[in-house]
Amino acid sequence: MHALWIVRRDGVPMSKTVAKAVLVLDTLAEGPRTASELARGLGVHSSTAMRMLQPLVESGLLARGSDGRYRLGLRLAELGQQVLEGIDLRSVARPHLVALAEATRATVHLSQLVDDRIVYVDKIEGAATIRTWSRIGRSVPLHTSAAAKVILAALSPEHRRRLLAGHTFTRYTEHTITDPSRLDDCIAEAARRGYATDEAEFEPLVHCIGIGIPDINGRVGAAVSLTTVRGALDAAEVRRLVPHVRNTASAIAADLGHQSH
Known part of the structure; x- marks a missing residue:
């Protein structure tokens, strides 16, 4: 036959x-x-x-x-992990991450959705003397991380529910989001404005801005985030830093074959 x-x-x-x-x-x-x-x-x-x-x-x-x-x-x-290693998002993104860290003197992370986890796949230490908890290969806290929020915002509702099903909303600081409905609001806000923040929600004094990286098909399964260590991240500083992070995410996406319209 x-x-x-x-x-x-x-x-x-x-x-x-x-x-x-x-x-x-x-x-x-x-x-x-x-x-x-x-x-x-x-x-x-x-x-x-x-x-x-x-x-x-x-x-x-x-x-x-x-x-x-x-x-x-x-x-x-x-x-999938072997495919990621073959495509090597990390090597594509690294020069852009280094440039962002040098331009802002802040720590920069690259996070990626792998199976049903969002993990740190690269980290460039900034000039700050305080070192953060994050490590390459470690899972990103879904309810506190700016990178996680912006990736979750790009997923289908069903996929997002699956990732958050059974998730423990552990309180790490006084600013940690412990209410699932509040996290839903933050994810919706991230979808509207195109970036997410972590306002000392996991570590005191640590503030982050995260922006998604679309792949060649326009799907967002990775994000770049900028980490600053200070008492507060005010609105003016967010407006100053967001374009830096957005330009980095766009440059990585372009190198991955994504064509913006």
């Missing part, structure tokens, strides 16, 4: 089996599904869907929960 093929947008043929497997992965990226739900989305019988799903489960690309629903497997996280 001859294999059936379809043509991708770039003109390269792709087998229908592979195309359906990709559709399964894209569907499950939005949330768990039952075999019947996946079968309907694929336009195939449930038994056909099961035959397709089984090798994906065995390879670790998918996992089946106790409720019978399928979700993305941990193997995808491993492969």
Whole structure:
């Protein structure tokens, strides 16, 4: 029997089996599904869907929960990390981060959404003598970080709820946001103005401005943030610093292939 093929947008043929497997992965990226739900989305019988799903489960690309629903497997996280290392956002962004740190004498971070965590992937220490808690590879606190807020603001509501599901709103300072509805307001505000702030919410005296970095498809899964150490970050200073951070984010996005309109 001859294999059936379809043509991708770039003109390269792709087998229908592979195309359906990709559709399964894209569907499950939005949330768990039952075999019947996946079968309907694929336009195939449930038994056909099961035959397709089984090798994906065995390879670790998918996992089946106790409720019978399928979700993305941990193997995808491993492969995703390898892809990130191959694309190497960090090496693309680093010269821009260094330039921002030198221009502002502030500490600069690069954060990225990896699987269901937002992590620090690079850090350029500024001229301040106080060192911050952040470390490369460490998870970004979702309810305090400017970078996390601006990335969360760019996600679909469902994806955002999944990341925040079960999140503990630990109080770190007197300014920490501990009310989920207040965080929702901050995320909405970040979406409206195009940047987010951390006003001494995780560490006393530490203030941050974060701006998202769109990829070649316009999706925001990373952010650059500027960290200053001082008693307060007033409105005038925010207006002065935001363009520096925005220009850096735009330059990184351009190097990643994003075309602004």
